[in-house]
Amino acid sequence: MNPDASTIAAGAPIEVDISPIAEGQDVKVFWRGKPIYISHRTKKQIDEARAVNVASLPDPESDEARTKPGKEQWLVVIGICTHLGCIPIAHEGNYDGFFCPCHGSQYDSSGRIRQGPAPANLPVPPYQFVSDTKIQIG
Amino acid sequence: MSGPSDYQPSNPALKWIERRLPIFGLMHSSFVAYPTPRNLNYWWTFGAILSFMLAIQIVTGVILAMHYTPYADLAFKSVELIVRDVNYGWLLRNMHAVGASMFFFAVYVHMFRGLYYGSYKEPREVLWILGVIIYLLMMATGFMGYVLPWGQMSFWGATVITNLFSAIPYVGESIVTLLWGGYSVGNPTLNRFFSLHYLLPFLIAGVVVLHVWALHVAGQNNPDGVEPKTEKDMVPFTPHATIKDFFGVSCFLLLCAWFIFYMPNYLGDADNYIPANPGVTPPHIVPEWYYLPFYAILRSIPNKLAGVVAMFGAIIVLVFLPWLDSAKTKSSKYRPLAKQFFWIFVVVCILLGYLGAQPPEGVYVIAARVLTVCYFGYFLIVLPLLARVERPRPVPNSISEAVLARSGKAVASIAVALVAAGALFAGTLQDARASEGSDAPPAQKWSFSGPFGKFDRGALQRGLKVYKEVCSNCHGLSYVAFRNLAEAGGPGYSAAQASAFASEYKIKDGPNDAGDMFERAGRPADYFPSPFPNEQAARAANGGAAPPDLSLITKARSYKRGFPWFVFDVFTQYQEQGPDYVDAVLQGYEDEPPHGVTIPEGSYYNKYFPGHAIKMPKPLSDGQVTYDDGSPATVAQYAKDVTTFLMWAAEPHMEARKQLGFQVFIFLIIFAGMMYFTKKKVWADAH
Secondary structure, three states, rough: OOHHHHHHHHHHHHEEOOOOOOOOOOOEEEEEOEEEEEEEEEEHHHHHHHHHHHHOOOOOOOOHHHOOOOOOOEEEEEEEOOOOOOOOOEEEOOOOEEEEEEEEOOOOOOOOOEEEOOOOOOOOOOOEEOOEEEEEEE | OOOOOOOOOOOHHHHHHHHHOOHHHHHHHHHOOEEEEEEOOOOHHHHHHHHHHHHHHHHHHHHHHHHOOOOOOHHHHHHHHHHOOOOOHHHHHHHHHHHHHHHHHHHHHHHHHHHHHHOOOOOOHHHEEEEEEEHHHHHHHHHHHHHHEEEEHHHHHHHHHHHHHHHOOOOHHHHHHHHHHHOOOOHHHHHHHHHHHHHHHHHHHHHHHHHHHHHHHHHHOOHHHHHHHOOOEEEEEEHHHHHHHHHHHHHHHHHHHHHHOOOOOOOOOOHHHHHHOOOOOOOOOOOOOHHHHHHHHHHHHHOOHHHHHHHHHHHHHHHHHHOOOOOOOOOOHHHHHHHHHHHHHHHHHHHHHHHHOOOOOOHHHHHHHHHHHHHHHHHHHHHHHHHHHHHOOOOOOOOOHHOOOOOOHHHHHHHHHHHHHHHHHHHHHHHHOOOOOOOOOOOOOOOOOOOOOOHHHHHHHHHHEEEEEHHHOOOOOOEEHHHHHHHOOOOOOOOOOOOHHHHOOEEEEOOOOOOOEEEEEEOOOOOOOOOOOOOOOOHHHHHHOOOOOOOHHHHHOOOOOOOOHHHHHHHHOOOOHHHHHHHHHHHHHHOOOOOOOOOOOOEEEEEOOOEEEEEEEEOOOOOOOOOOOOOOOOOOHHHHHHHHHHHHOOOHHHHHHHHHHHHHHHHHHHHHHHHHHHHHHHOOOOO
């Protein structure tokens, strides 16, 4: 009952052109049926994410570890709440990040859980920069 | 009890079979000669009611499966086509959907009855555990069945529930992938759920056979909880229990018919009339009402794994009930303290159900935590403790002694209690529908409301005109075909008129022999063409918000009724939240938003739209559409007419449903009456 060959093939990596995403904007693309948020973060959002005392977080992880060096304005996360799988809404909540409408989990501008029942941060999917304006997810 | 039968058929053919397979003897000893305690009350008819409901669910389900398409892109539409086009498809679908709720309602009564009268105690432990297994199978079946229509609540319910398994350490994620058959809930998930939803009821039927077998070995418990001693304590199953069960079933069917024919959507969720969309989470994800108490327990615990463990624990604890409650006295009738705690427990369960439908914030979370503690406390602390400290009242020496001592009890009070409890429990779901931040739409008078409601033909025809001239520029009506305009219970056009109406439309067809697509005039069998080729085009042309298809809009929109209105609605048959909302939104535009409210660029202020910022510009203005019949050309009239039309579009067979409902009610009332008097006659010498 595990995924069949066609499902696995359809789950191959995808390339996304990120040049149209303005600062402060984000897009949602689907990969393997999951929504992936690609956020072009503002300076303020980056600073907020980096100013946090990592040890105080429920799921300690630094913003540096969740973004690519030199590309820290880009945040790529799987937009599935780690509580029970709803899709959090971007640019909502108290932490300039994501807010899950189902059970009230709030994530910060690095996609890290800050408040609510979710146990973990929004996962970062495997991705790399193919060029300055293009990323490959998967 | 049911030892070897001495039954001998007189018919030679039956005799021939009986010598080779003693099946008639088995039936005879199990359902005819089988001795049943003579003091059983009506709570004991729920066993028969449940067997009957299982049969109904299997029969309607098998027929529905013949018309259903388990494919993610087609499932939602195929369910709509069942309701619209299959002969009596609307009836089958309502029976199956309402039947599931009624099945759970009956099983809860059955379980509480077992709890109250101590039916799980020695020697009926295995009987009870088999019952818990049936209940677990029912929950799985019900959940997977709810996924099949592939609406928003189906999809997101499936996402939330399958994600519960991801809480299991180490293997959780692999289990979830195995359940999905992919990387998220999708077509493979739908396919396997359909397969399992078809399989599990037959497993349930198998376990029910074991359940009945165990029952017939241990014998039925009874309200006094004393084991039968002599012949005088018993009556034969047929005719006594049979006729009583017939009466019980027919009364229960009256309750079912009330929902099937008059409020089929009351127990469901309006969001499930929106096709599944993996990109949008509904603001409130609520399971079906019968899972709400467990959902409340799940959410009351802040830790994910602990929450899941508590939720499953709440059911598994029932397996250990026979050993947790070691009191010798079975029936709570003779246990003054246990009786009080039982009723407190019932209230705790109902309140948990209510909280399960509320948003998980503030006081609701705290209340749910307190009640979760109470729930487990009842099983793990109260029952074991009571068995040690309670001093039960003396039980009667025998069943016949108990029968003689008993004064008559009213049946009506039971029926009233049933309806009231059902209403209270079921209504919590309606309450969960949210449209926060907007005023409640004013209730309108609709010609189609109430048990004898009919569509106003004039309003339907005018509404069609408004749709065609105004709404259809942006909104599709893709489940309605031109032929429907000439069908009974619709706008009342002739087949020729519908055909002429269709021919005014250009329909894309093809490919032709040259391989090209071409346009031709519409035919009655064609569906209303949508204004945009796909959702993306609709989105791009309308500033990012795709205008929804209007075929189901009056069923897919609702607003919060709140306590206690949802309880009254069961009796008043108020079903018109959707039309009230649509009508209110069409008239709710205000040029200037109230002071302090800012509306984003490209949006408009609407008093009744959730959040107040609607992307649709004010669609209607006075005099915009010319009416031929002299009705006032005002926005209020337009809104009312087009809403009536859209209500018909959402449910073209509504008139047939209400008409048939009335006939069924007359039949059931007469049938139940006949059963009641037959039962009185049969039992005349047994009481």
